[in-house]
Amino acid sequence: MKRILVTCILLLSVVGSTEQVVVYTALDELYSRPILDRFTRETGIEVLAAYDEEASKTTGLVNRILAERARPRADVFWNNEVAQTIVLKTKGALAAYASPAAEPYPASMKDPEHYWTGFAARARVIIYNTDLVAAPPTSLLDFLKPEWKGKAAIGKPLFGTTATHAAALFALWGDERANDFFARLKANEVAVLSGNAQVRDQVARGEYAVGLTDTDDANGAIADGLPAKWLFPDQGAEDMGTLVIPNTVALIHGGPNPEAGKKLIDFLLSAEVEAELARTRAIQIPLNPEVDAPESVPRLGTIKTMNVSFESVAGKMPVTAEYMRDVFLR
Amino acid sequence: MSAAQPFSLRAAGYAATLLYLLIVVFPVAAALLHSLTSDAGALSLAAYADLLGSGREWLLLVRSGLVALAVAAGCVVLGVSYAVATQALPPWAGRALRYAAFVPFAVPPYLHATAWVALAGTRGLLAQALSALLGRPVAVPDFYNTGGVIFVLTMAYFPVVVCATAAALARYDVRFDEAARFNLTRWLAFRRITLPLLAPPILASALLVLVLSLLSFAVPSLLQVNLYTVEIYSHFQAFYDMRSAIARALPLVVFGLAMAAVYRARLKPRLAWLSGRQRSATHRDTRATVLFAALLYCASLLLLAAGLPLLALLVHSLPLSNYIEAWATARGEILASLGIAAAATSIMLAFASFGAYAARRGSRLAATPHLSLVAFLVSGPALGIGLILAWNHPDPRHWVYDTLAVVVIACVAHYLFVAHYAARAAMHALHVSIEEPAQLAGVPWPRQFTRLVLPLIAPQIFLIAGLSFVLAFGELDAAVLVCPPGWTTLPVRLYTLMHYGPSSLVSALSVITIAIVLAAGAAAAALAKLAQGRAHGGH
Numbered sequence: 001m002k003r004i005l006v007t008c009i010l011l012l013s014v015v016g017s018t019e020q021v022v023v024y025t026a027l028d029e030l031y032s033r034p035i036l037d038r039f040t041r042e043t044g045i046e047v048l049a050a051y052d053e054e055a056s057k058t059t060g061l062v063n064r065i066l067a068e069r070a071r072p073r074a075d076v077f078w079n080n081e082v083a084q085t086i087v088l089k090t091k092g093a094l095a096a097y098a099s100p101a102a103e104p105y106p107a108s109m110k111d112p113e114h115y116w117t118g119f120a121a122r123a124r125v126i127i128y129n130t131d132l133v134a135a136p137p138t139s140l141l142d143f144l145k146p147e148w149k150g151k152a153a154i155g156k157p158l159f160g161t162t163a164t165h166a167a168a169l170f171a172l173w174g175d176e177r178a179n180d181f182f183a184r185l186k187a188n189e190v191a192v193l194s195g196n197a198q199v200r201d202q203v204a205r206g207e208y209a210v211g212l213t214d215t216d217d218a219n220g221a222i223a224d225g226l227p228a229k230w231l232f233p234d235q236g237a238e239d240m241g242t243l244v245i246p247n248t249v250a251l252i253h254g255g256p257n258p259e260a261g262k263k264l265i266d267f268l269l270s271a272e273v274e275a276e277l278a279r280t281r282a283i284q285i286p287l288n289p290e291v292d293a294p295e296s297v298p299r300l301g302t303i304k305t306m307n308v309s310f311e312s313v314a315g316k317m318p319v320t321a322e323y324m325r326d327v328f329l330r
Numbered sequence: 331m332s333a334a335q336p337f338s339l340r341a342a343g344y345a346a347t348l349l350y351l352l353i354v355v356f357p358v359a360a361a362l363l364h365s366l367t368s369d370a371g372a373l374s375l376a377a378y379a380d381l382l383g384s385g386r387e388w389l390l391l392v393r394s395g396l397v398a399l400a401v402a403a404g405c406v407v408l409g410v411s412y413a414v415a416t417q418a419l420p421p422w423a424g425r426a427l428r429y430a431a432f433v434p435f436a437v438p439p440y441l442h443a444t445a446w447v448a449l450a451g452t453r454g455l456l457a458q459a460l461s462a463l464l465g466r467p468v469a470v471p472d473f474y475n476t477g478g479v480i481f482v483l484t485m486a487y488f489p490v491v492v493c494a495t496a497a498a499l500a501r502y503d504v505r506f507d508e509a510a511r512f513n514l515t516r517w518l519a520f521r522r523i524t525l526p527l528l529a530p531p532i533l534a535s536a537l538l539v540l541v542l543s544l545l546s547f548a549v550p551s552l553l554q555v556n557l558y559t560v561e562i563y564s565h566f567q568a569f570y571d572m573r574s575a576i577a578r579a580l581p582l583v584v585f586g587l588a589m590a591a592v593y594r595a596r597l598k599p600r601l602a603w604l605s606g607r608q609r610s611a612t613h614r615d616t617r618a619t620v621l622f623a624a625l626l627y628c629a630s631l632l633l634l635a636a637g638l639p640l641l642a643l644l645v646h647s648l649p650l651s652n653y654i655e656a657w658a659t660a661r662g663e664i665l666a667s668l669g670i671a672a673a674a675t676s677i678m679l680a681f682a683s684f685g686a687y688a689a690r691r692g693s694r695l696a697a698t699p700h701l702s703l704v705a706f707l708v709s710g711p712a713l714g715i716g717l718i719l720a721w722n723h724p725d726p727r728h729w730v731y732d733t734l735a736v737v738v739i740a741c742v743a744h745y746l747f748v749a750h751y752a753a754r755a756a757m758h759a760l761h762v763s764i765e766e767p768a769q770l771a772g773v774p775w776p777r778q779f780t781r782l783v784l785p786l787i788a789p790q791i792f793l794i795a796g797l798s799f800v801l802a803f804g805e806l807d808a809a810v811l812v813c814p815p816g817w818t819t820l821p822v823r824l825y826t827l828m829h830y831g832p833s834s835l836v837s838a839l840s841v842i843t844i845a846i847v848l849a850a851g852a853a854a855a856a857l858a859k860l861a862q863g864r865a866h867g868g869h
Contacts, residue, residue: 023815024815048814048815048816049815049816050813050814050815050816051826052826060810060811062570063566063570063572063811064718064811066572067572067715067718067719067811068718068722070722070723071722071723071728073722073731073732074815087570091570158564192554194552194554318569321564321569322569325564
């Protein structure tokens with residue numbers, strides 16, 4: 001009934017007292033919807049949300065925002081990763097907004113020009129089946145070892161955080177070394193599954209011994225009582241560190257409800273929202289040091305993170321996507 | 331054909347043409363124009379130059395063509411043998427099995443893929459059952475490959491050939507056989523007489539399967555096989571390159587139009603060779619062994635194509651509380667999809683039936699089915715881009731874009747050609763002399779159309795409605811791009827959930843989807859039967 005009423009309002013273009021905000025969100029609806037519903041309850045602002053299709057993850061919404069540039073329909077883009085938000089910034093689809101709620105966040109996790117702010121992060125982790133693996137790999141480079149030949153799985157590297165991770169390696173290592181790594185990965189018969197959730201499922205089921213996924217998916221396996229554990233890769237003193245990928249929130253340039261959009265951004269960057277996301281089975285890692293999260297949730301300060309700028313990662317997305325398509329799609 | 335065209339009919343024809351251009355042609359033209367311009371708005375062929383220079387993608391297109399050819403060949407083998415087998419059975423049994431063959435076609439291909447992975451995947455029900463039986467892990471063939479794509483699409487599309495073959499056999503004049511057998515052996519009579527007569531409709535259905543297979547995106551995507559349609563999607567989704575994605579859709583359009591031209595030039599004229607005389611029941615082989623073999627074959631194929639996948643989904647969807655959860659989770663999406671499909675079906679029927687009637691009366695609407703075919707052949711993402719470019723503007727067009735009306739338009743634009751061609755065929759079967767007494771008596775054309783023509787083709791109209799509803803209900807590729815914030819359709823929701831892996835909720839939603847589609851098909855068939863009885867005066 002509520003949707004029908006909203007649709008009638010849109011159809012008649014009646015400017016009434018009902019304030020609205022349109023958000024395109026790539027974070028799983030399971031986690032994002034309760035937060036958006038709470039925003040509506042607290043502010044009275046109706047939220048119209050478009051969620052992404054899992055198969056393509058973020059890139060579907062990114063392209064939709066780009067296609068709608070002549071008349072943006074969305075006010076806010078809530079991404080579950082960062083590189084494609086930066087792509088939107090470079091294409092002029094975002095508007096700068098220095099939210100007061102962004103103040104506590106680390107400088108490395110927000111745009112210096114205030115086009116986006118990172119929060120509630122995930123990390124790229126190694127998941128392994130505890131029934132099959134006694135000594136799990138501790139580095140991405142271990143996936144090239146003969147003992148893991150045909151036993152490892154990754155998500156499709158064209159979309160989502162797997163694509164971001166691949167681009168990060170290209171940015172960190174350079175094209176030549178990254179090309180070599182992925183070629184050897186393919187030669188070691190790594191399985192390419194449709195997404196991080198499938199990696200989790202198939203590792204937990206024992207179809208593969210180890211996999212590369214995100215903390216939210218990996219923790220889901222543990223929460224479900226499946227025989228799986230996960231670890232942060234490359235934590236040694238000489239190692240490259242783990243890629244930590246924040247959610248990002250950004251104001252869309254030319255959106256229909258900019259003031260409501262700013263209120264939503266302020267809300268999403270609040271400590272309460274990060275705490276709520278940390279308490280879900282996704283255990284999103286709080287980046288705001290003021291957030292009080294459960295003990296089981298990792299804190300950013302305890303992780304050796306990959307030393308790579310998100311801007312350079314975003315810059316590598318196109319060349320990485322082309323390489324991944326040529327190498328990994330059957 | 332009558333040349334009389336009252337002014338009101340011409341005016342209605344122009345209005346319908348304008349509406350048709352807005353709904354079907356406008357988005358396709360917008361997409362095409364976008365692919366031919368740069369960001370600065372200047373003419374640019376960069377997207378097409380990139381396509382022409384990409385040897386990899388032409389190889390991919392050839393690979394996709396070979397996969398489609400394999401599917402078409404498989405469908406011909408299965409479809410023809412199934413239809414011939416049903417002819418060997420008592421008429422009531424044959425009819426029931428031919429209706430049952432609709433079930434695999436009604437199930438969206440991506441649900442076939444889901445069901446088979448749940449059933450026969452490496453950790454599917456079959457592997458689990460065999461492992462439990464043998465007490466050790468059992469390796470089953472991997473579905474995530476080209477063979478899996480060919481198998482799934484063959485299971486989904488072979489009913490198309492069944493339908494065409496059965497219709498051809500029903501109109502095959504057995505006297506040709508009888509005359510041939512005077513001088514020829516059974517084999518030579520089959521090769522020189524029967525086959526040339528039956529081949530055109532069978533080949534026409536094979537061409538349709540070929541095109542449908544080539545355009546299939548969801549199945550290769552789900553089974554992680556990189557075919558040409560997946561490549562189009564990759565260009566759009568992973569490279570942010572809408573122009574490139576649209577340009578890459580054009581080879582599919584050209585191929586589809588080429589197939590349509592082949593059909594029109596080589597096959598359509600030969601369809602008339604089938605005179606329409608019913609095959610006599612006395613020519614059926616009534617030996618028990620033949621009956622048993624035919625029944626066993628048809629039942630086995632139906633079990634494989636529909637029974638096992640549906641059973642897998644049903645088993646995987648239990649307990650019943652999953653259905654309650656599915657309804658609670660996706661109630662809005664189910665109702666939205668029903669509403670969209672109903673609206674799209676109504677619009678398609680109105681366009682198709684009026685368009686066919688107006689064309690019959692000499693209107694320029696005769697050309698519209700060909701343009702509808704282009705809209706069908708353009709990939710879903712390209713059509714979605716075109717809809718955004720065409721309708722997302724600050725002027726009153728945004729009243730369409732900001733509502734579910736844009737999703738309705740997506741369904742109509744994508745599938746109108748099916749209704750168009752079917753309505754034209756139905757209208758063509760009516761002789762023009764039927765209307766002449768009414769015209770001479772001065773009956774206005776709307777009354778002729780609604781009180782005379784439509785009732786006579788009502789059975790076909792109901793079947794077209796059923797088919798249009800099924801197609802519109804399953805619309806995915808374009809809808810995912812234009813669905814307004816706050817709304818989702820059931821196929822989009824289901825496709826999203828599928829990528830988290832097969833779950834009981836996904837299976838429950840899949841069963842609900844299939845039930846709705848089958849109910850729509852059954853309702854359409856029942857109404858068609860009822861209308862047929864009334865049209866024949868209850869005889």
